[in-house]
Amino acid sequence: MHSSITSITRHFRLYHSVVLSHLHTLLFYHTSPRRNRLFAPKPTSESVQNRPKSDLFTSPTVTRFSFSDFELDTVLETLNCYANDWKIALEFFNWVEIHCGFQHTTQTFNRIVDILGKFFEFDTAWNLIERMRKSPSSVPDHTTFRVLFKRYVSAHLVEEAIDAFCRLDEYNLRDETSFSNLIDALCEYKHVIEAEELCFKKNRDNEYDGKLFGFNMVSTKNYNMILRGWFKMKWWRKCREFWEEMDKRGVKKDLYSYSIYMDIQVKCGKPWKAVKLYKEMRKKGIQLDVVAYNTVIRAIGISEGVDMAVRLYKEMIELGCQPNVVTFNTILKLLCENGRYREAHKVLNLMTKKGCQPDIVTYHCFFVCLEKPCEILKLFDRMIGSGVRPRMDTYVMLMRKFGRWGFLRPVFLVWKKMAEHGLSPDEFAYNALIDALLQKGLVDMARKYDEEMLMKGLSAKPKAELQTIMDSEVSSNR
Numbered sequence: 001m002h003s004s005i006t007s008i009t010r011h012f013r014l015y016h017s018v019v020l021s022h023l024h025t026l027l028f029y030h031t032s033p034r035r036n037r038l039f040a041p042k043p044t045s046e047s048v049q050n051r052p053k054s055d056l057f058t059s060p061t062v063t064r065f066s067f068s069d070f071e072l073d074t075v076l077e078t079l080n081c082y083a084n085d086w087k088i089a090l091e092f093f094n095w096v097e098i099h100c101g102f103q104h105t106t107q108t109f110n111r112i113v114d115i116l117g118k119f120f121e122f123d124t125a126w127n128l129i130e131r132m133r134k135s136p137s138s139v140p141d142h143t144t145f146r147v148l149f150k151r152y153v154s155a156h157l158v159e160e161a162i163d164a165f166c167r168l169d170e171y172n173l174r175d176e177t178s179f180s181n182l183i184d185a186l187c188e189y190k191h192v193i194e195a196e197e198l199c200f201k202k203n204r205d206n207e208y209d210g211k212l213f214g215f216n217m218v219s220t221k222n223y224n225m226i227l228r229g230w231f232k233m234k235w236w237r238k239c240r241e242f243w244e245e246m247d248k249r250g251v252k253k254d255l256y257s258y259s260i261y262m263d264i265q266v267k268c269g270k271p272w273k274a275v276k277l278y279k280e281m282r283k284k285g286i287q288l289d290v291v292a293y294n295t296v297i298r299a300i301g302i303s304e305g306v307d308m309a310v311r312l313y314k315e316m317i318e319l320g321c322q323p324n325v326v327t328f329n330t331i332l333k334l335l336c337e338n339g340r341y342r343e344a345h346k347v348l349n350l351m352t353k354k355g356c357q358p359d360i361v362t363y364h365c366f367f368v369c370l371e372k373p374c375e376i377l378k379l380f381d382r383m384i385g386s387g388v389r390p391r392m393d394t395y396v397m398l399m400r401k402f403g404r405w406g407f408l409r410p411v412f413l414v415w416k417k418m419a420e421h422g423l424s425p426d427e428f429a430y431n432a433l434i435d436a437l438l439q440k441g442l443v444d445m446a447r448k449y450d451e452e453m454l455m456k457g458l459s460a461k462p463k464a465e466l467q468t469i470m471d472s473e474v475s476s477n478r
Contacts, residue, residue, distance in 0.1 A: 106143070109129075183222055190233050192232075220251055220257065224257050227242055293327065294326045296312060297313055325351070336365050344366065367379070367380075367401075403439060408437075
């Protein structure tokens, strides 16, 4: 398997050097249990528009590979790593199907639709959905349109999202699940007013009336989603009013209602009220799950101290509710926020003994609070060595932190690690690197990365330093 992938990437080098530098790593890194570092690519600053395309997809040496050279997980991982470069992601998506005989599944189609939606390529996304309908192995499902709803609404194209829902009769998917997905998307991206209108407006006189009729729009599930939507908007007064409105309308509050509202109380700075709700749930006989306990542990930790949080953790276990990674992460965060790093490391070691493997959030608890670059980098290496893969926001957080402290070398170490793991940087990663370079006065180098980011179609953050240099160059050329 590894030899065939290495052979594939060797041919890619002849025809598409920039893509190869990432794809070589992706195919090897994500299929090798040892994640061999010998194949780590070197960072490149070559712009996307200068990348050759035609040779890659027409070369007879490349087209000899077969479906067996690509597994589903490998294709998905490659698409994931090109989530910030939709053109290359789509090129790979088409190439692996046309030239390698890979049969795309609903999963791979959903992933490329998500990537295209991120860059507002909705026409192309719809074309792919039409292709899905023609293939029995990749029929559109609820996830397909949940992804589409979220991309439309994240771009504030609310009417387009509702229109997409209205088209679901064509796919036999216009049902309560899809309606809930639409409401969830609206609430996720702060269009809660529109979600409320769709669910609760009594005399709807809009064009969507016929398509929305017949669903249970006033279910507890929809109320919970809208409550969570107000929570995401941080409209605390509206959260309280909506919570009280649920009582007035006779809505039966469930475990999820309480979990959301307890989280609201914690986030708005009233953790003691979350503890009060916890006691109310106990009196009502509502059996708490691990999610609710995690919220209460956080609330008690903030209001009464981390030792009380640990006590509740032990009580939770005694009642038969087993902790998960979020439980440990909650306690870790409380310990780190209080500077109790030695105890935090003990909890980190305890997690593994309890069969609960640390995740990226576990390490984020340390990264946010630690203040020595050497300690952070040591823990970063431990994280990677344990098999925990950094997220893009991990790299961004560390680069911003090192850049803010004025340490440029660690910034480039993290940037290099990102390339080695096959991730294509997003606009936040570029801006973190550019800000660090500008702080050190490396304007020319910063401008190079700024131009590379623009070539990829990523949004650049306006920077006065770069604009001043550009204006001076324009003036000198007149």
